[in-house]
Amino acid sequence: MGELRLMKGNEVLAEAAIRCGCDGYFGYPITPQSEIMETLMVRQPWDETGMVVLQAESEIASINMVYGAAATGKKVMTSSSSPGISLMAEGISYIAGAELPCLFVNVVRGGPGLGTIQPSQADYFQSVKGGGHGDYKCIVLAPASVQEMNDFVGLGFELAFKYLNPALILTDGAIGQMMEKVELADYKPRWTKEEIQKYSGKWATTGKPNSRKQNVVTSLEMDSDKMEANNRRFQEKYKKMEEEEVRFETIMCDDAEYIMVAFGTSARICQKSVEIAREQGIKVGLLRPITLFPFPKKEIAKLTCHVKGFLSVEMSAGQMVEDIKLAVHESGCNVRVEHFGRMGGIIPSPNEVVDALKEKFL
Numbered sequence: 001m002g003e004l005r006l007m008k009g010n011e012v013l014a015e016a017a018i019r020c021g022c023d024g025y026f027g028y029p030i031t032p033q034s035e036i037m038e039t040l041m042v043r044q045p046w047d048e049t050g051m052v053v054l055q056a057e058s059e060i061a062s063i064n065m066v067y068g069a070a071a072t073g074k075k076v077m078t079s080s081s082s083p084g085i086s087l088m089a090e091g092i093s094y095i096a097g098a099e100l101p102c103l104f105v106n107v108v109r110g111g112p113g114l115g116t117i118q119p120s121q122a123d124y125f126q127s128v129k130g131g132g133h134g135d136y137k138c139i140v141l142a143p144a145s146v147q148e149m150n151d152f153v154g155l156g157f158e159l160a161f162k163y164l165n166p167a168l169i170l171t172d173g174a175i176g177q178m179m180e181k182v183e184l185a186d187y188k189p190r191w192t193k194e195e196i197q198k199y200s201g202k203w204a205t206t207g208k209p210n211s212r213k214q215n216v217v218t219s220l221e222m223d224s225d226k227m228e229a230n231n232r233r234f235q236e237k238y239k240k241m242e243e244e245e246v247r248f249e250t251i252m253c254d255d256a257e258y259i260m261v262a263f264g265t266s267a268r269i270c271q272k273s274v275e276i277a278r279e280q281g282i283k284v285g286l287l288r289p290i291t292l293f294p295f296p297k298k299e300i301a302k303l304t305c306h307v308k309g310f311l312s313v314e315m316s317a318g319q320m321v322e323d324i325k326l327a328v329h330e331s332g333c334n335v336r337v338e339h340f341g342r343m344g345g346i347i348p349s350p351n352e353v354v355d356a357l358k359e360k361f362l
Contacts, residue, residue: 141290
């Protein structure tokens with residue numbers, strides 16, 4: 001067993017970055033994720049592992065620092081909250097277009113605009129549909145606990161380097177600020193120059209040996225035919241993610257007549273809602289997407305012909321509900337899909353969710 005601690009979600013993200021061999025963090029403070037950078041500054045990993053931690057002058061600067069450092073084959077990351085991620089969107093698109101691995105974290109707050117510092121899930125569309133310009137996707141992991149905030153840092157880097165693609169941990173202010181017991185990962189050493197050359201030498205700007213052509217990192221291609229070929233290659237990569245990297249959890253779905261679909265904080269709420277509904281004789285289950293992209297649409301389609309309806313529970317006006325509807329449509333079964341959500345930073349209670357289920361289906 002690894003080291004056990006009681007930690008905030010934001011704090012453990014920082015600790016996990018140090019322990020997984022991250023080379024650099026470039027960020028800018030914004031509530032409710034500022035503890036990530038603050039923890040890194042207190043920990044001073046540059047003395048312990050050599051990890052670089054730098055507060056940039058803006059979110060735009062920080063994502064471009066990530067772009068430059070990722071191009072050298074290093075494990076690098078950033079974090080922000082909703083408005084800050086919007087400022088980073090151009091840089092994230094460049095990184096996806098250049099096919100570089102990196103990790104970024106969005107601790108979502110209520111919007112639109114400056115909104116509130118309270119938790120929300122209203123950045124779902126921005127996260128899973130690209131978020132910036134062009135046809136691209138990010139790998140999106142949605143933790144529902146402080147332990148998963150720890151675990152998904154290493155997993156995010158693993159998937160980013162496997163697919164040469166940016167990975168996103170999409171969480172919210174509730175999980176970022178809550179404290180839970182967490183088992184920390186063991187320390188992994190940062191990659192040596194030789195290891196970087198081994199794993200990333202085919203594309204990274206590590207210095208050109210005589211044995212190969214120069215590596216050029218760019219998302220620019222002026223020839224339309226070549227740019228279309230690039231895009232086709234990207235789409236094939238995203239299809240491979242959908243075939244191999246879907247992650248989800250099901251709770252009491254085997255005999256369920258109704259399925260709640262929720263991620264992150266909403267999924268935590270729905271676990272209790274399922275218990276309450278079951279006590280009242282309503283057969284309800286929960287499907288929790290862990291990867292929001294790739295989305296568990298095949299699992300939803302599989303359940304569709306055996307249930308009477310799906311309730312998408314989100315801390316938003318309803319965004320993931322559209323992906324559920326698409327999955328149900330592809331199944332060929334005509335089943336109702338409804339949405340229940342709170343906005344503006346309000347977290348629904350378990351009883352509210354049960355009442356919504358009854359109102360919409362019973």
